[in-house]
Each structure stands twice: as C-alpha cells, then as structure tokens.
Amino acid sequence: MVPAVGVGTWNTFDVSGGRDEADACARVDEALEVGANLFDSSPMYGRAERVIGSCLEGRRDEALVATKVWSRSSSEGEEQIQRALGWFGGRVELYQVHNLVGWRDLLPKLERLRDEGRVKVVGVTHYTPAAFDDMASIMRTGRIGAIQIPYNPREREVERVILPLAEELGIGVVVMRPFAEGGLMRRPPDARSLAPLEPFGVRTWAQALLKWGLSDPRCHIVIPATSKLGRTTENATAGDPPWFGAEERAFVTQICLQ
Numbered sequence: 001m002v003p004a005v006g007v008g009t010w011n012t013f014d015v016s017g018g019r020d021e022a023d024a025c026a027r028v029d030e031a032l033e034v035g036a037n038l039f040d041s042s043p044m045y046g047r048a049e050r051v052i053g054s055c056l057e058g059r060r061d062e063a064l065v066a067t068k069v070w071s072r073s074s075s076e077g078e079e080q081i082q083r084a085l086g087w088f089g090g091r092v093e094l095y096q097v098h099n100l101v102g103w104r105d106l107l108p109k110l111e112r113l114r115d116e117g118r119v120k121v122v123g124v125t126h127y128t129p130a131a132f133d134d135m136a137s138i139m140r141t142g143r144i145g146a147i148q149i150p151y152n153p154r155e156r157e158v159e160r161v162i163l164p165l166a167e168e169l170g171i172g173v174v175v176m177r178p179f180a181e182g183g184l185m186r187r188p189p190d191a192r193s194l195a196p197l198e199p200f201g202v203r204t205w206a207q208a209l210l211k212w213g214l215s216d217p218r219c220h221i222v223i224p225a226t227s228k229l230g231r232t233t234e235n236a237t238a239g240d241p242p243w244f245g246a247e248e249r250a251f252v253t254q255i256c257l258q
C-alpha cells in the first residue's frame with residue numbers, strides 16, 4: 001500500500017448554512033483534486049458526516065469514506081450506521097468503532113456489513129495510550145483490518161506495542177492528530193531551517209510533520225484536519241516520495257522538542 005494523505009473532519013466540517021457548507025464543499029473539491037481522497041469522520045463530529053456526504057453527491061466514487069460508530073447503546077449504534085449509509089451512498093470503505101466504545105456489540109454489526117459488501121474494511125480507533133492494551137487484544141482476534149491511532153513526534157507511545165503488532169498482523173494504520181491537534185503548528189520553525197528537508201519535497205513545517213509519520217513504513221495514511229482552503233494542497237504534497245530516513249525523522253523530532 002502506498003502511503004497517502006487524507007482529510008480529518010473533526011471540528012472542521014461541523015458546519016451548517018449555505019455559505020459554510022459551500023466552503024466545506026470547496027475544501028472537498030480541493031482534496032479530491034490533489035488526490036487526498038479519504039475523508040475520516042464520525043457521528044461524534046456533529047454535522048460532519050452529513051456535510052461530507054452532501055459534498056460528495058454525484059461523485060461518491062471519487063472518494064473513500066472512513067467513518068465511525070460511537071455509542072454504548074446497540075440500537076443507537078444501529079441508527080448511526082443506517083444514517084451514515086444513507087449519507088454515503090449505501091457504503092463505507094472503512095468503518096471503525098470510535099474509541100472502542102461498545103465494541104463487543106458494534107463490531108459484529110460492522111462485520112455483517114462487510115460480509116454483505118457494504119463495508120470494505122472494519123477497524124477500531126483510540127486516541128489515548130490507556131486504551132492501547134485493549135486495542136492490542138482486539139487486533140489479536142484477527143477481526144479487524146485497520147486501526148486509527150495518534151502518532152507524531154510528541155506522541156510516540158504506539159511505537160512500543162501497537163505499530164509492531166500492526167506490522168506483524170498486516171493491519172492498516174491510519175494516523176490521527178499528525179499535528180497534535182494543531183499544538184505542533186503553534187510555533188513553526190523558520191522555513192529556512194527546513195532546508196535539509198528540501199530534497200524530500202518538503203517546503204513547510206506541516207509537510208515535514210506529515211512526512212515524518214508517513215515515513216514510518218508501518219503507517220499507511222495520515223488524516224490532517226484543516227478549516228482553510230489551500231492547506232490540503234500543501235498537506236497532500238507530503239504523500240509523495242522520497243521518504244525520510246532515520247536522520248531526517250530525528251531532525252524533525254529534535255525541532256519539536258526544542
């Protein structure tokens with residue numbers, strides 16, 4: 001699988017009203033144009049699923065949808081799934097159990113949809129290391145094909161067990177929070193100091209951080225979120241080789257720790 005940049009939708013696609021929805025669709029247009037065609041959403045992200053679904057109307061085939069089910073109630077989970085299938089043309093490429101919530105009840109529903117051909121891959125997500133033991137146990141059952149985890153130079157706990165296990169089991173890895181929820185973008189280094197990364201096609205700090213994640217061969221896709229038109233074009237560039245080696249990854253890490 002070739003590493004790639006997708007689009008996160010937390011906080012950035014929870015919009016309503018003509019102008020804001022038109023702006024959201026312009027960001028979807030941009031993403032599709034530059035090949036950042038996987039959109040990650042969740043019923044936890046307010047109106048994001050509905051907005052993405054409506055922006056994809058008439059061109060659903062151009063996109064890969066990764067969404068989630070998130071409920072302790074089996075019946076509410078079922079309602080979330082039916083609503084999402086309605087918004088996404090009856091199918092979802094990657095369906096994930098959000099934060100492992102209710103996974104014993106919800107995973108069988110997603111597996112059934114996969115058996116029916118309405119879901120391609122079933123996965124689970126979690127954002128905190130406290131849940132990684134449970135995530136590893138689910139990975140070992142052989143029932144899931146993908147995980148979504150936080151990974152950036154400041155959050156590296158997945159390197160201990162989760163990433164080696166994903167590699168061993170052949171599980172796809174979606175990287176959330178590549179900018180630590182924007183925390184790593186607050187004081188970007190001077191562009192000139194990134195000169196050693198230019199041979200890798202990196203011109204901006206955002207690209208350096210995204211390429212840092214994608215250069216780990218165990219990671220398959222990063223899903224940065226942005227509310228600004230133009231930034232997905234900048235971000236998508238990080239999905240092209242050449243990849244960083246250990247030296248360039250250490251260089252980026254060092255800047256983050258300063």
Ligand SMILES: NC(=O)c1ccc[n+]([C@@H]2O[C@H](COP(=O)([O-])OP(=O)(O)OC[C@H]3O[C@@H](n4cnc5c(N)ncnc54)[C@H](OP(=O)(O)O)[C@@H]3O)[C@@H](O)[C@H]2O)c1
Pocket residue numbers: 007008009010011012040041098099125126127148175176177178179180181182183185206223224225226227228231232234235
């Ligand atoms: N499953 C889970 O538990 C979970 C948890 C968290 C996130 N996620 C998923 O992962 C996605 C990404 O994580 P995230 O949204 O928390 O944070 P993130 O992608 O690490 O950071 C988002 C922030 O980065 C900024 N940004 C994006 N591109 C930029 C660029 N080129 N230059 C400068 N700033 C840039 C955005 O600001 P602007 O809007 O100003 O561009 C935004 O504030 C989420 O949207 C969601 O889909 C999942």
